[in-house]
Amino acid sequence: MATKRFGYHMDHLHFHVKNSRKMNYLRHKDYGQFSTPKSHNGACVQELINNHKHKLDYEKYLNPKGLKPTITNNFPKMGTEHDFVSHQMLLYKSFKPYKRNVASFRCSPFMTKPEIKQYLMKIYGLNVIKVHTVNKQGRIVKNHQNNTRWRKKDWKKAIVEFDFDVEPSLAKHDL
Secondary structure (H helix, E strand, C coil), X not given: CCCECCCCCHHHCCCCCCCCCCEEEEEECXXXXXXXXXXXXXXXXXXXXXXXXXXXXHHHHHXXXXXXXXXXXCCXXXXXXXXXXXXXXXXXXXXXXXXXXXXXXXXXXXXXXXXXXXXXXXXXXXCEEEEEEEEECCCEEEECCCCEEEECCCEEEEEEEECCCCCHHHHECCC
16 A cells, blocks of 8 residues: 655655555554654654645745646647558458358558457457457468478467458458
């Protein structure tokens, strides 16, 4: 549980880790939890609250009208952005028998499950229930004339579950 701090302590700069050897942890019914160093003489919560109020008053003194500076620039404002979808989604006929409402696609390995779902729903208007993905490595291709080998591009297989039945000729290979 995070504690409120009105100062900095080396153990608490980055992580909210409780260290009872170096810190005292206090609780107030109205203001919540506070932490003070053990080297601090007064471990009273009311003293911490008063110090915080004095700090706020001092900040008002430094900025009496409460004005906040605004950053202005002469750069032109950006117009509305339009995303151009350049991903390929290829219907992939599978050798495995899936349910009637499932189809598999071959897509870019950089697409995530929510992106695949949005792509199919917004562009094609398909009602997608769930998306499963599998990352596939590109297969190794051999050239026997030059005795060279290389690997084709990696790809992602997306197994998509719809709320309607997919035509069997599109979903499964005919052997």
